[in-house]
Amino acid sequence: MNKKTLQRFLSLVRANSSLVILLLVALPISLLSPDFLTGNNLLTVALQTSMIAIAAIGMTFTLITGGVDLSVGSVAALTGALAAGLATKSGLGTYPAILVALSAAALVGAFNGALIAWGRIPPFVATLASMAAARGLTLVYTEGRPISGLDKLFTFWSSDFHGIPIPLFVLIFVAIVAYIILHRSIFGNYVFAVGGNEETSRLAGISPIKIKFGVYIISALCAGLTGLLLTARLWSAQPNSGTGLELDAIASSVLGGASLMGGAGSVTGAIIGTFIIGVLTNGLNLLEVPSYNQQVIKGMMFIIAVLLDYLLKSRLKKS
Amino acid sequence: MRFKMTDQTYRLELKNIVKSFPGVMAVRDVTLAAYFGEILALVGENGAGKSTLMNILSGALIADSGMILLDGNEVRITSPRRAQELGIAMIHQELALIPQMSVAQNIFLGREPLQVSGILVDTKKMQADAQVIINQLGLDFAVSAIISDLSIAQRQMVEIAKAISIKSRVIILDEPTSALSERESVKLFEMMHTLREQKVTLIYISHRMEEIFSFSDRIAVMRDGQLVGVEPTGNLSINSVVQMMVGRELKEFFPKTETEIGEIVLEAYGLRSGSRLKNASLFLRRGEIVGLAGLVGSGRTEIARVLFGADPLEAGEIIVAGQKVKIQSPEEAIRLGIGLVTEDRKAQGLFLRQSVRSNASITLFTKFSRFGFLQVKKIDRWIRSAINQLNIRTPNLEQHVGNLSGGNQQKVVIARWLALNPQILILDEPTRGIDVSAKAEIHNLMGELASKGMAILMISSELPEILGISDRILVMREGRLMAEFSRLDATQDKIMQAATGQLENAGINLNE
Ligand SMILES: Nc1ncnc2c1ncn2[C@@H]1O[C@H](COP(=O)(O)OP(=O)(O)OP(=O)(O)O)[C@@H](O)[C@H]1O
């Protein structure tokens, strides 16, 4: 191929690499399984994916600052349990219960943020600790048993509107708000700045501490929303729900172009990244791949995607 | 075996080199040759393509077309490693040493001598070999010294030692003296002359005209990616070179605008911080440009940093506009109307992987926003006008700042402070790496800002610059303010003497 066109093609691929990966994953699946491209199946994918995507959006904020939030799965479980518990047992009413539960999530986020921003504890360590602590709190609160008996107001959030799952609307709403915060607000610009170069940010008059504090609250709130949707969907709060959510969220963000070194990432990327994983999981289910094997395939897939991204980047740099 | 008819006195020939980046033609058809054992200075405005051309020679970039001959044979330089094998070494604008490692480790990085086992590094041999080079160059630090403990000048020497250790025949230095004091530069040039005696070809890029004229054998001038001339230094004058660079005549290098000096806006007494800043008192007045001179490491940057709240103040008092203040973070300093253009733009001034837009506007977000949302249009309009005013060369606002030429990067940092219009602006080496005409523009700008009532503190290692634009000059030595001169009293000699301690307590001594 002509060098110029090849270059142009490569840079087009690079700019939309996560979309390209999504196509590369979807194509063989749709060829191998006739059930994949049916409306019903796609809606199932959308439902499962939107919930994880919300957590992935929150995760993207922390990744951009060069941090990470490992506590999202536990926070999701805690939020779901609190909301379900308060709604069914305290007589608090469903929506107030949800609000209290989300505030609790924000509190965990603030705790993470404080440890990381003021305490200067590495994000990995701080959120690993709160991952254990929040899971523990959930188990204490639920006494290790599911909480069921949710009312219509609660389960509504997992129903559908003319066939389209409500969580998908929630995702769209969260995505728009997150997009505006990340790409249009001062705060979002500072998030990129702090991730790009913390010292430069400080000398430009930004307070990196406040920014870091903020992103962990955002991440926890997103995780909390995911937890609420998971609860609504199962019609009950499961004490062990959300396990492994952190991995899915991190993988999605990175597949969507977020850098583990900080300074890069986007809301749309996080969503596309989640869909890559969602489509892959769905495809493997349709093809009746045993779930243990699926784990291995997903892991490999993740590594290949990151490598591909890296190769494209360095290829472009050279030319 | 091919035979060449080329003139064998050339060590190196570049023929019809072309290199373009998206949106920029950085090098256009450049043909340039260098002799055995000469010092060839490469000059040109910021963004003229000097670094790009040299990066092609050192394998960091690959030319779109063109040919390179070394000792008359065509060579293909496809990587920095290949360049090293061919005996071409480049010392970059931003030094590339590993700060946590020792001098010896850095010199032999990637080429560590091994013990007989073939696995373990022969540390003894490595240190001994490094010592030989250090001695040969007459350097005064230990081979076991850790890079981060060395001054910038010493680090530069380590880079040169590294180049020599690979038996380089061609050594390229990209703005080697921009971070050095005059004295350190002289030492560097002595070393370059020694290398020249050994038939090494040295190509060096610089914006400092005095220096180029005292030390180079020939001067090559680039403009807009083209080579506009190469002449023996003796045949040229500073004026003619500048004219070739900018394509027109420049009248004054250090224009001084006279301004009305107003009331005191900042007073500081007994400032102390860390081991570098021991005791300094000073004041700044509206409309006044104060030059802060001194050797590298004398505590000048530390003064800037404590006044800006970037480092904690251990003792002393700061009074801004009559109010005693505690400045605990840059955020607070900015609120008090203080701005700082930092010295190390890569580590402290820029977000290298982000766009020109974000870099130039980061301090403006609070000013140009409503309810926490950016007024993108206003910001863009402002940035465009700043780009025009400072003549920043960038294809568009989306360009990563890391892709701009060094001088243009510096201008982006300065742009950041313009719109905030602080009462007090501190500039630490503001024209480091900036070409003559842009330098004049920045000096003009400083004069203009001062005439509007801003108080300016400028740190500079370049005495002509200090003498040229300051209304008052302060001199530091070893963490203390040693002397103060008025514009009329100051001379290069007096400042040097105060800075090196030959003249105790000159002028009005500010320390009790
Ligand atoms: N990697 C890159 N991508 C895009 N443009 C680039 C890149 N590197 C350099 N340029 C552009 O090429 C031009 C020449 O840059 P170069 O760094 O060679 O200038 P220079 O003469 O060294 O300037 P200075 O004196 O400021 O260091 C500039 O317009 C610069 O913005």
Ligand SMILES: [Mg+2]
């Ligand atoms: Mg350069």
